Amino acid sequence: NAGVTQTPKFRVLKTGQSMTLLCAQDMNHEYMYWYRQDPGMGLRLIHYSVGEGTTAKGEVPDGYNVSRLKKQNFLLGLESAAPSQTSVYFCASSYPTRGAVTFSGANVLTFGAGSRLTVL
Amino acid sequence: KQEVTQIPAALSVPEGENLVLNCSFTDSAIYNLQWFRQDPGKGLTSLLLIQSSQREQTSGRLNASLDKSSGRSTLYIAASQPGDSATYLCAVRGSGAGGTSYGKLTFGQGTILTVHP
Numbered sequence: 549n550a551g552v553t554q555t556p557k558f559r560v561l562k563t564g565q566s567m568t569l570l571c572a573q574d575m576n577h578e579y580m581y582w583y584r585q586d587p588g589m590g591l592r593l594i595h596y597s598v599g600e601g602t603t604a605k606g607e608v609p610d611g612y613n614v615s616r617l618k619k620q621n622f623l624l625g626l627e628s629a630a631p632s633q634t635s636v637y638f639c640a641s642s643y644p645t646r647g648a649v650t651f652s653g654a655n656v657l658t659f660g661a662g663s664r665l666t667v668l
Numbered sequence: 669k670q671e672v673t674q675i676p677a678a679l680s681v682p683e684g685e686n687l688v689l690n691c692s693f694t695d696s697a698i699y700n701l702q703w704f705r706q707d708p709g710k711g712l713t714s715l716l717l718i719q720s721s722q723r724e725q726t727s728g729r730l731n732a733s734l735d736k737s738s739g740r741s742t743l744y745i746a747a748s749q750p751g752d753s754a755t756y757l758c759a760v761r762g763s764g765a766g767g768t769s770y771g772k773l774t775f776g777q778g779t780i781l782t783v784h785p
Binding site: 552590592593658659660661662 | 702704709710711712713714717757759773775776777778
């Protein structure tokens with residue numbers, strides 16, 4: 549029962565370098581999210597996806613791109629890393645509610661353990 | 669714009685005390701509210717989720733209440749233990765467009781709880 553797995557757990561980049569964070573979930577969840585957590589700022593949504601092949605911008609999308617080619621994977625890319633992107637990144641996934649039907653576990657977010665990124 | 673505030677920012681109590689963590693939100697048009705626990709260096713673990721139509725949810729020693737009209741939720745922890753030490757976050761989900769269940773999830777800053785033996 550892996551749940552949500554993020555790789556890598558730690559990474560140090562130089563300004564201008566690119567990298568991709570991978571999120572994988574084995575719960576057949578339709579919704580997936582990328583958040584960043586910064587001291588004093590709480591968790592902020594970067595991008596999200598409501599299904600395979602779909603993505604949408606969240607609260608702080610600038611400087612990031614995402615892809616959801618497979619239902620179980622949600623990739624977060626940094627094309628040209630900046631020191632302001634130093635943060636802890638969390639991936640999460642959830643079931644949606646189907647119309648008026650609410651079932652146990654719907655909308656409950658399951659988070660990965662986080663990826664700590666430092667940009668020098 | 670939805671804003672979520674958690675009070676207090678930090679709380680230190682002796683083991684065995686009953687305690688209350690507070691969460692307030694500015695826009696009462698929410699779909700649900702969720703309480704999470706975060707241990708240092710770890711991800712978030714969902715504790716309780718309250719749908720907008722519900723008043724409270726209970727799990728073991730935890731009880732969460734929701735008063736949507738006043739924009740408040742409380743997390744009650746009974747008989748606190750050192751293992752309860754963590755950061756507790758609440759998050760509210762707004763109602764999605766077109767009646768969908770997806771709406772923006774807004775997090776509070778969290779309450780850092782320390783329970784000492």
